[in-house]
Amino acid sequence: MIINRExxxxxxxxxxxxxxxSGFCGRIASMIEQEAAALGYASERTPKxxxxITVPGKREETLGISAHVDTLGAMVRSIKSNGTIRFTPIGGYMMSSVENEYCRIHTRDGREYEGTVLPVKPSVHVYGDAREMKREEANMEIRIDEHAASKDDVLALGISVGDFISWEPRVRQLPNGYIKSRHLDDKAGVAAVFALLRGLRDAGVAPDRTLKVVISVYEEVGHGAAYLPPDVRELIAVDMGAMGDDLSCKETDVSICAKDSSGPYDYEMTSKLIELAKQHRIPYAVDIYPNYGSDASAALRGGSNIRAALIGPGVHASHGMERTHMDAVANTAVLLGAYVME
Structure with a gap:
């Protein structure tokens, strides 16, 4: 099976x-359904x-693969008297990581407005303590790129409490194979899963077991794949590999996580993934992520009677301005392919 890099x-x-x-994934879920159909695979959307996506296998036994398409973001918490927006975070990120970021406000009637995240004291020329002010939710606001000098002005735009806010991804694809963007967690993982599906389709081969690919939409808030189809007995969660102190993973590696905040992953599955990476000469690293959770974590905590493992491309500066290398994304698909064909 060959991975189509293009x-x-x-x-x-x-x-x-x-x-x-998270919670504003209707548009991208439709995209996922259309992409699955274009590859010739049936899909269904859960009530959540x-x-x-179902890929028939040689045997009736079912292997689950999950990846999450939801991202960090925010929601309108309140509209301030000066025409700015106070927001509440969706997902866990440092408030300093979104300071000065461009964003979009999505109204419930389908309108979109651009804005910028700023501290409430945005200029050192005006506020003597602007540098020292703590970057926390109460001290941050969104400046809307419209004529909006009052709460009534904002309401007249159709913006309301509870409207979703998305961050500008700022995607940059570099000639040397690096790609930097927000939301590589976990859209790089979703891309790897679709590269696997495309590879199976192009090769005209069926996996050993039937695959049920779960593209989840609430992972960043903790319950993405809490529900799994009852016939799933094993689950490989595909999510980004973190990098930092006492971790081995690099942006060119496939991360194989042995343990995260939910506890250790299945010993036999993890060992098999390590052996397959060695056999196929895939650059990999085994790491432990004490501040991390995955779709597999949600499934296990939700009561699923499964074995689970976690892999994904190495990503630097997770939940910030992220970066990975396309080799790591492609090799994640290769490792998945080796596992599903066993």
Whole structure:
């Protein structure tokens, strides 16, 4: 099975440019359904909004693969008297990581407005303590790029409490294979899964077991794949590999996570993934992520009686201005392919 790098890059860019903060994933879920249909695979949408793609296998036994398409973002918490927006975060990120970021406000009647995230004291020329002010929710606001000098002005635009806010991804694809963008967590993982599906389709081969691919939409808030189809006995969660102190993973590696905040992953599955990476000469790293959770974590905490493992491309500066290398994304698809064909 060969991974089509051109297709991999194309779908990753399309995913990154489609806004999808947790809870606002209808548009991207439709894109996922259309892409699955174009590859010839059946899909269904769960009541929660996840998309499940089925790939018939040689045996009736079912292997689950999950990846999440929802991202960090925000929601309108209140409209201030000066015409700015106070927002509440969706997902766990440092408030300093979105300071000065461009964003879009999505109204419930389908309108979109651009804005910029700023501290309430945005200028050192005006506020003597602007540098020292703590970057926390109460001290941040969104300046709307419209004539909006009062709360009534904002309401007249159709903006209301509870409207979703998405961050500008700022995608940059570099000639040397690096790609930097917000939301590589976990759109790089979703792209790897679709590269696997495209590879199976192009090769005209069936996986050993039937695959049920769960594209979840609430992972960043903790319950993405809490529900799994009852016939799933094993689950490979595909999510980004973190990088930092005492971690081995690099942006060119496939991360194999042995343990995260939900506890250790299945010993036999993890060992098999390590052996397959060695056999196929895939650059990989085994790491432990104490501040991390995945779709597999949600499934296990939700009561699923499964074995689970976690892999994904190495991503630098997770939940910030992220970066990975396309080799890591492609090799994640290769490792998945080796596992599903066993």
């Amino acid at each position: 297709y991999l890059t194309d779908i990753l860019l399309r995913l990154l440019h489609t806004p999808s903060p 909004g996840c998309v499940i």
